[in-house]
Amino acid sequence: MGRKHDEKSTILYNRLILLLVSFASCGLVYFFVSAVLTKNSSISLSGSSSLALVGEGGGGGCCRGxxxxxxxxxxxxxxxxxxxxxxxxxxxxxxxxxxxxxxxxxxxxxxxxxxxxxxxxxxxxxxxxxxxxxxxxxxxxxxxxxxxxxxxxxxIFGKGEGIIAMETEFGTLHMKLFPDCAPHSVAYILELLALRHCAGCQFYRAESRGESWDSEGNHIKNAAFGPPYALIQGTLEAQGTTFKKLPAEDCPTIRRGSVAWIGPGPEFFISLANHAEWKHEYTVFGSVLPEDLHVAEKIATLPTASDVWNNINVTVLERPVPLSLGRIKKRHED
Incomplete structure (x- = not known):
């Protein structure tokens, strides 16, 4: 025996409600993730979101042009x-x-x-x-x-090639670029490199690994994912230049040393830990050489002030750290 017309309508209506609730739930999750990462037009990062990326970036799997x-x-x-x-x-x-x-x-x-x-x-x-x-x-x-x-x-950058210097008063961070995974991003970095200056480029947020990650960047079992969120964050936009939003490119799992854009740039961060909890969100365009990560760790210990970005507790540097991009004076190994 078939159902009455009004019963069908009720079932269809209930299914529609469930579908709308599902979409709304997804929308709330996305909104929360965005809120975690955004301060005005800048974006902050925390470990409580579901954002992460696949693989290390710059590996043999990428072939983008x-x-x-x-x-x-x-x-x-x-x-x-x-x-x-x-x-x-x-x-x-x-x-x-x-x-x-x-x-x-x-x-x-x-x-x-x-x-x-x-x-x-x-x-x-x-x-x-x-x-x-x-x-x-x-x-x-x-x-x-x-x-x-x-x-x-x-x-394609081979061993010892495609490495540039991010120079700060606290030391130099040598970064290996990943043009095979993030060609548009690397093209932009090479444009900045050609300017021979990066006035306005700086780090303005610094957060240590705290008690959530060990010295190798591994998350400690049952520890919180922040705050602090184990990163230094800044901007790579030179004064006097017009920045064009970059497309999303390869988004591997964020590892200790990963250098990634926040959204379409020019805000970026260097991760001080492995962030599997962040999932496929950030374009990784380079990686700091392991022997230079102590410079990033040093910046993360500088005096900071507490702030709240979209209900997320963050720490910003009391005095931003200017940075400039340069060529390396001698060849470094990966």
Whole structure:
């Protein structure tokens, strides 16, 4: 026997209510996470959210590039004779020329033509190249006005390459960049590096590992996830420059030493601990070399003042620490 029409309506109505409640619950969770991370347009971080990321970033699993960009450089593989079906395959072909033990890669740039209609006979061409200066890659000049650039390009940094200095009065933090995982982010950092100054770049928040994480950044069982939240936070926006929001890129699990954007930037943080509780939220574009993390730890012990950002207790530096970006004077190992 079939149900009466009004019974069906009641069931459908109840199901709709349950669905709306589910959406509302998700919305509340998202709102809480955002509140945990935001102070006005800046974002703070705490360990009580469900934000985290997968894998370490900068690893062999990433193969991202920038569309509508043609990087130049000396060819080590000619694309007219070297073709693939995807940009990932082209990127991996470049990566295969990095053993990981022999220092710099024989290939540090890949350029792929992946638009079948626009590329025509060039479709699938994979050009592998080597830059004179991997921190200032050469770009091909644009074509005639109105003509679209249909290439996609990426960088690969081998062992001892792609490391820049974040200089502060308390010491230098050497950071390995991850262009294969966060190409847009790294392109922005290289633009800042070319300016040879970063007026306005600074650390303004500092929180130690407290009693929640050990010296290796591992969370102590049954301990709280903060406060303090084991990080130093700042901004990478040079005065006099126009900052454009960065797209979300690879979001691995935050590890001790991870350098990541907060939202689309230019606010960023360096993690002093492993934050598995933060999940897939932050674009990681680099990592501080382990031997330099004592500098970040020192900054985390500087005098601070308590503040509340969207109902989250944080500590901000009484005196912000200016930082500048520079090239390293000698090669460092990863």
């Amino acid at each position: 920038i569309e509508n960009l043609e990087l130049w450089g000396a060819a080590v593989k000619w694309g007219s004779d070297f073709k693939f079906n995807s940009s990932e395959d082209c990127c991996n072909a470049c990566k295969s020329m990095c053993t990981g033990n022999d220092g710099p890669c024989l290939c540090d740039t890949w350029v792929f033509c992946g638009n079948r209609e626009a590329c025509g006979s060039k479709f699938g061409e994979c050009w592998l190249k080597k830059q004179k200066d991997s921190l200032a890659p050469e770009k091909q000049d644009g074509g005639p006005p109105g003509e679209e650039n249909y290439w996609i390009s990426g960088l």
